Amino acid sequence: MAAIGVHLGASCACAAVYKDGRADVVANDAGDRVTPAVVAFSESEEVVGLAAKQSRIRNVSSTVVKVKQILGRSSGDPQAEKYIAESKCSVIEKNGKLQYEIDNKLITPEDVAKLIFSKMKETAQSALGSDVNDVVITVPFDFGENQKNALGEAAAAAGFNVMRLIHEPSAALLAYGIGQDSPTGKSNVLVYKLGGTSLSITVIEVNSGIYRVLATNTDDTIGGVCFTEALAQHLASEFQRSCKHDIRGNPRAMMKLMNSADIAKHSLSTLGSANCFVDSLYDGLDFDCNVSRARFELICSSLFSKCVEAIKKLLQQVGFTADDINKVVLCGGSARIPKLQQLIKDIFPTVELLNSIPPDEVIPIGAAIEAGILLGKENPLLEEEALIECSAKDILLKGVDESGADKFTVLFPSGTPLPARRQHTLHAPGNTSSVCLELYESLGKSPMSEEGKFAQIVLQDLDKKEDGLHDILTVLTMKRDGSLHVTCTDQDTGKCEIITVEVAS
Template sequence: MAAIGVHLGSTCACAAVYKDGRADVVANDAGDRVTPAVVAFSDNEEVVGLAAKQNRVRNLSNTVVKVKQILGRSCGDPQAEKYIAESKCSITEKNEKLNYEIDGKLVSPEDVAKLIFSKMKETAQSALGSDVNDTVITVPFDFGEKQKNALGEAAVAAGLNVLRMIHEPSAALLAYGIGQDSPSGKSNVLVYKLGGTSLSITVIEVNSGLYRVLSTNTDDSIGGICFTEALAQHLASEFQRSYKYDVTGNPRAMMKLMNSAEVAKHSLSTLGSANCFVDSLYEGLDFDCNVSRARFELICSALFHKCIEAIKKLLQQAGLRADDIHKVVLCGGSSRIPKLQQLIKELFPAVELLNSIPPDEVIPIGAAIEAGILLGKDNTFLDDDMLSVECSAKDILVKAVDELGEDKFMVVFPSGTPLPARRQHTLQAPGSNSSVCLELYEALEKTLVKEDGRFAQIVLQDLDVKEGGLHDILTVLTMKRDGSLHVTCTDQETGKCEAITVEVAS
């Protein structure tokens, strides 16, 4: 029996099929193994993939890109606000839900994702020559319950039978059989995913076939598109130097340069130089420019530095050294860049760098292998019974006040904590207070706690006032497998107690 693994990224989507004990990525109708996650709307027709992307210059306001960034999010969400500000498609809110406004019609992000999933399903079924709907889809580690639900609903609406959602780093490990081929012993694996719009780094402890996330971080300020933009800016400078025209303020011209820069960037991963030619870039002038790999590396040197510093920062957060990492898995199309691979090798000189599977195909292959496991057809590669451990997606923190009266935050559930989990925390407050307020926050990074990250507070009232002493409030926090959080606060002296339950904390 066959099954499908689908990875929907911000910029691209990819499908792999599992059949006869192996997983392979399948090519779409254009012959490409990766499909742009771009949907264009025109004259009651929806076009998905390369054709939509190529025609975007002429149909900018009706072409949806990066839909994954807004899935399951609502107005007021910082990520959604950033997306809306950058979107060339008009986005409006109706009934507390965000929708694209296209030719006077409202189209939900879920409907756009459904079209992309439908394309992936069609691609997989064409390769298999049969109707196969059993699918495992991948989700980023930092996706909350709403984002997961929206992604799952879009896949189901496309006619897929979702067997399971699997975190992207776990899928990457499965693709290489890590922890399965030699189940005994403990090792640390760093999964480095440089996708189109973000950089995600995760350190996973593999112990007897069980994966445990030690630390993870996603940086939305850097992705493959940043390298493309840097190269496009260089091309604009070269055009200005040759023709004395500044096109950086012309959206149409810059879109053409972005398309040319992206093609050149891909070429430079395998060739020493690439030619950038744009027909009628501006005022009828054609533009032709050759870019060497050395020039590209110089243009993007600051970006490379940022990509490597992110690894060092994560290791520091996890309390690990480079020597503590045993393997590095590369994911995401932009991790193909030779200079980046070289810098990672220099950081981990004694570590095996796994890139034999094309980085933009690793995650869907892992998802397809997982689908094969769930169908019970992979007796030789992996055990049929697989333990799935849900983890908290974000850091959960308690707000307290230090001796100087300054706010301080203490992490009670670090992101990646296996669920269910229970924590105890003693909150101290001045005895002169008759009430104590406990506030809970969530954050992707404990150093970046924002006021809008507060998701719950519990107030213990009518406490006995005592001068010169302290109230000791015992807080017990229990997070269940579904992400719900139960909090109990008890005054140690009087036994006075308050409790709340937050449906989905993370």
């Protein structure tokens, strides 16, 4: 029996197959082990992968990139709005759904994801030589139910039998056999994933084969594309210096430079220097430039600092020092960069840094191993209950402090194992007859804003007090599916209000 593991990232997709007790990433028809998650549309066909990425210069408004960022989201979602603002493809809302408008045709994000999954299925089946459809799909830790459902449905529409969705950090641990090779004893593992468009860091406690997320944080302002852009800006400066033309305002020329910078960036992970050549970059002029690894590291030094500072912040959040971490797992294509690996080693000088599997292949390999476990070909150590669902975001209650300023209390920190129950007494001025309690969600990296508010509950007709405070007992229960049940009770009158939020996090 064989099975498949698929990781669909924002910039790339990768498939691994499980057969004869081992999992391996398989190459696509172009011979590449990783496929760009890019789909180009024309009147007669849809092209997926490298060919679509390379033709984007000529076909930018008909080429979809980063579909994972909008999958399962709706208009009004801050992430969706950011994506729409940056997208070179037209994105509109029709019948309550976001859709791409390409050549007068409407295409849903799920349709785009289905085409990428179809490519992954074709790649895996070609390597196996059989029509295997059983698959495990990986999802980011901060994906909500709508996004998970959209991803699963797109895979099913591509003809996959989706056995399970598992979180990317869990897949990374499975790839290295963490929690399986030595099932007794407790250890803390930091999973560091630097993908094309985001940085995710997760601290997981492994205890007797059970994974429990202690803390997680995702920063979508840093990713592999930032390194590519920094290098492309440097190349633009070099072109201006040698050819006396500033091409920074020319989208077509800059996209050519981005493609060249991307290839050079990958080369610099294994070579000491890389050549950037662009045929007819601008006004018929060719561009040829050599970039050393040292120059690249200098250009990106502030980005590297941002990437390692995020580790220190997360350790501080969970109350850990570097010595509390037993292993560090590297995943995501940009975690290949030697300078970044060295900086991480500097933070954890005595900790085992796991990078023997190419970082961009770790997560799909873990998914394929999970698929093998589900088929019963391995010791079924990771049963259903061993993967503990956790809250993806901080859930906070807004109150007021003694000076009248807004005060936010974290009731469910991100990574709280579910189901969970919290009790909190909110104090409100006695001279008011109604109290409004507001609930917010946050990834912990930005100040609270109205966009983070997802629910409110109002207690009315309270007895006013000349002095003293209203004591409002708030009981919150978050279920395994992320839904939140909230009960608010005024301790003096017994007045009570109850609400249920379907998916809080």
